[in-house]
Amino acid sequence: MAFEKFNQEPRKDFPPRKMFKGDWKCADCGKEITELPFEPSPDRPIYCRECWSKRRTQRFER
Numbered sequence: 001m002a003f004e005k006f007n008q009e010p011r012k013d014f015p016p017r018k019m020f021k022g023d024w025k026c027a028d029c030g031k032e033i034t035e036l037p038f039e040p041s042p043d044r045p046i047y048c049r050e051c052w053s054k055r056r057t058q059r060f061e062r
């Protein structure tokens with residue numbers, strides 16, 4: 001039961017960390033992205049925050 005309590009701790013989605021600045025486009029909606037909370041890999045599609053969370057939610061639902 002103690003384990004469950006740990007999981008319920010509020011987590012911050014985007015802690016004040018170093019942001020990576022650049023000039024990308026969302027692979028899903030085509031929106032311009034100027035900064036990312038993580039380092040983007042050139043061989044992977046980049047998504048804006050909205051599409052990112054959308055995809056995450058979709059995965060969780062399945």
Ligand SMILES: [Zn+2]
Pocket residue numbers: 026027028029030031047048049050051052
């Ligand atoms: Zn998008």
